[in-house]
Amino acid sequence: MHHDIENPYRPIETEVIEVITETPNIKTLRLRPKERISFVAGQFIELTVPGVGEAPFTPSSRPAEKDIMEVTIMKVGKVTERIHQLNKGDIVGLRGPLGKGYPIDSFKGKEILVVGGGCGLAPLRSLMYELFDRITDFKRVYYRAGCKTAKDFLYKEEIGGWAKRPDLDLRLTVDEGGSGWQENVGVVTTIMDGIQMDYASGIAVVCGPPIAMKFATKKLLELGFKDENIYLSMEKNMSCGIGKCGHCRIGTYYACKDGPVFTYAQIKNFPNIWD
Amino acid sequence: MAQKYITYNNLLTLLDELGKDYEVYTPVKKGEQRFYRKYAEPADDIVIGEVRPFEPLKAFFSPAREKVADGFKPDIPHSENKPFAIVGVKACDIKGLKVQDHVFVDHDYQDPFYIKMRSQNLIISADCTCSIDTCFCLALGTKPFPQEEFDINLSKVDDGFVAESGSEKGDELIARCSRLFTETGEYVLSKKETQRRRVTREVEENIKKNDVPAQERLGGVIDKNYESDMWKDEAKTCVECGACNTVCPTCHCFLLYDQKNEERMARFRMWDSCMVKDFARVAGGANPRPRLWERLRNRFEKKFDFFPKTADMYACTGCGRCISACPAKIDIRKVLKRLANAS
Ligand code: SF4
Numbered sequence: 283m284h285h286d287i288e289n290p291y292r293p294i295e296t297e298v299i300e301v302i303t304e305t306p307n308i309k310t311l312r313l314r315p316k317e318r319i320s321f322v323a324g325q326f327i328e329l330t331v332p333g334v335g336e337a338p339f340t341p342s343s344r345p346a347e348k349d350i351m352e353v354t355i356m357k358v359g360k361v362t363e364r365i366h367q368l369n370k371g372d373i374v375g376l377r378g379p380l381g382k383g384y385p386i387d388s389f390k391g392k393e394i395l396v397v398g399g400g401c402g403l404a405p406l407r408s409l410m411y412e413l414f415d416r417i418t419d420f421k422r423v424y425y426r427a428g429c430k431t432a433k434d435f436l437y438k439e440e441i442g443g444w445a446k447r448p449d450l451d452l453r454l455t456v457d458e459g460g461s462g463w464q465e466n467v468g469v470v471t472t473i474m475d476g477i478q479m480d481y482a483s484g485i486a487v488v489c490g491p492p493i494a495m496k497f498a499t500k501k502l503l504e505l506g507f508k509d510e511n512i513y514l515s516m517e518k519n520m521s522c523g524i525g526k527c528g529h530c531r532i533g534t535y536y537a538c539k540d541g542p543v544f545t546y547a548q549i550k551n552f553p554n555i556w557d
Numbered sequence: 558m559a560q561k562y563i564t565y566n567n568l569l570t571l572l573d574e575l576g577k578d579y580e581v582y583t584p585v586k587k588g589e590q591r592f593y594r595k596y597a598e599p600a601d602d603i604v605i606g607e608v609r610p611f612e613p614l615k616a617f618f619s620p621a622r623e624k625v626a627d628g629f630k631p632d633i634p635h636s637e638n639k640p641f642a643i644v645g646v647k648a649c650d651i652k653g654l655k656v657q658d659h660v661f662v663d664h665d666y667q668d669p670f671y672i673k674m675r676s677q678n679l680i681i682s683a684d685c686t687c688s689i690d691t692c693f694c695l696a697l698g699t700k701p702f703p704q705e706e707f708d709i710n711l712s713k714v715d716d717g718f719v720a721e722s723g724s725e726k727g728d729e730l731i732a733r734c735s736r737l738f739t740e741t742g743e744y745v746l747s748k749k750e751t752q753r754r755r756v757t758r759e760v761e762e763n764i765k766k767n768d769v770p771a772q773e774r775l776g777g778v779i780d781k782n783y784e785s786d787m788w789k790d791e792a793k794t795c796v797e798c799g800a801c802n803t804v805c806p807t808c809h810c811f812l813l814y815d816q817k818n819e820e821r822m823a824r825f826r827m828w829d830s831c832m833v834k835d836f837a838r839v840a841g842g843a844n845p846r847p848r849l850w851e852r853l854r855n856r857f858e859k860k861f862d863f864f865p866k867t868a869d870m871y872a873c874t875g876c877g878r879c880i881s882a883c884p885a886k887i888d889i890r891k892v893l894k895r896l897a898n899a900s
């Protein structure tokens with residue numbers, strides 16, 4: 283009677299069609315899964331390197347592009363190190379999409395402040411594409427992003443192009459200036475002041491390393507954003523992706539199926555959310 | 558379904574009968590411990606009754622190591638094994654199965670491997686006929702005799718058992734093998750009840766002697782004691798072996814593990830332990846619970862905070878296995894007592 287349940291643990295065969303070097307330790311893989319996968323920004327996937335293992339990533343490509351998916355990956359461990367050795371034509375495995383992404387329909391008619399740091403710019407690129415695709419749905423979109431140094435800045439040229447869009451208010455920063463950097467120097471919270479929006483009704487989306495998210499959230503609360511309007515992407519040790527293996531628990535939720543996108547209101551009472 | 562009586566010898570004939578369709582397991586006694594063993598023929602060490610075996614029942618439903626994907630093929634890796642008929646299952650392990658069911662079946666996503674085992678396996682449970690010092694099932698609301706989720710339950714009376722069916726599968730089995738059963742009379746039924754009362758009393762005395770709080774006193778205790786020093790104190794002797802997780806009938810966490818062969822993708826899942834340092838560590842290195850006492854607290858938080866809040870039950874059966882298994886002598890009853898008594 284239950285035999286029609288799909289096997290949730292088997293990956294879909296997927297071809298690497300291009301490898302793009304973004305920064306010295308970050309690459310973007312363009313992937314073509316043999317079965318169609320459609321996702322919403324903020325959802326994640328599990329990428330398998332055959333014979334090595336599986337690791338969770340959030341796509342960085344345009345959700346509307348249905349045949350191709352891009353994932354931007356920093357070299358940090360065993361699986362990512364092997365991923366960085368992949369070449370065009372290699373076969374990998376893909377599971378997903380998993381979890382809950384951004385509820386973009388509920389952002390309609392509102393002002394949206396997107397705050398990103400470091401590797402968090404990858405999932406946010408996917409969100410920005412989705413916002414751009416329906417930009418007239420929103421009152422105004424603000425983008426604030428920071429990285430350690432100019433050479434760590436993901437998608438530098440592309441984001442530079444966004445700066446020219448009249449429908450986007452954009453500011454960038456780096457922690458350490460130098461080598462021709464023209465914009466702000468300082469952590470991302472230093473470019474969050476002076477935005478001419480109504481904080482109390484605005485939506486904020488934050489994605490980045492836990493420490494950056496912690497301070498950005500604190501700043502947003504000071505500015506007057508409501509707990510339930512602050513969307514956070516929680517990085518946990520996701521494995522099964524479907525609330526079974528127990529690795530990603532955060533309070534009474536599993537980040538893999540109840541998140542990874544949570545509102546601050548959902549998780550603020552759990553202890554040590556930023557650890 | 559009316560209750561029937563079956564003699565011990567007829568039960569053994571029933572097990573032979575079951576052997577055609579199932580791999581049959583019964584508890585056997587070695588020294589002071591009981592273990593499940595594959596049933597082949599009558600043997601003196603078979604014990605149907607007494608108390609729970611060493612291994613938790615979950616081993617029959619999600620094995621310690623299991624293949625969950627074979628290449629990119631969409632189908633469920635197939636096993637040639639017959640389903641299990643597990644005989645002598647205890648009430649506490651049935652409570653454990655309810656927790657496992659919540660995780661793998663009654664949830665947003667379903668696990669086809671578990672569900673297959675669950676629908677194919679047969680459970681012939683049995684009343685406890687005694688208790689051991691570590692038994693405290695009643696404190697968690699479980700009586701020492703199965704009341705649900707069995708196909709047939711056996712209550713030992715004299716040289717046989719009162720057999721009660723609890724499912725369609727059980728009804729069919731009793732109907733098919735009706736020659737092995739006789740009617741029950743008032744005498745055996747009242748002996749069954751007397752025994753249930755006696756064992757219940759024994760467990761009550763255990764609980765009193767060890768001062769184990771009843772589950773009614775456990776509401777909110779994790780929140781209340783989250784910052785308490787007791788966690789450091791309790792974790793002092795822990796050696797991070799994970800035995801507590803392995804023997805626990807409710808622990809369900811697992812690790813997905815790929816075979817190290819780049820030519821051939823094969824994925825396994827293995828039981829995992831939240832007491833181990835890297836359990837929640839992310840690839841970038843951040844670890845929400847780097848210290849052992851935080852992981853001990855997390856184990857209790859999962860069982861006594863997460864499960865009651867998300868599944869309306871405590872993920873503890875009172876089987877006491879973790880007490881016997883822990884080389885550091887960390888005693889869940891004592892931890893619960895400290896939690897309930899702190900205010
Ligand atoms: S069985 Fe005891 S020593 Fe081993 S991990 Fe559990 S609490 Fe620690």
Ligand code: FES
Nearest residue numbers: 521523527528538
């Ligand atoms: S990744 Fe397995 S429970 Fe969340």
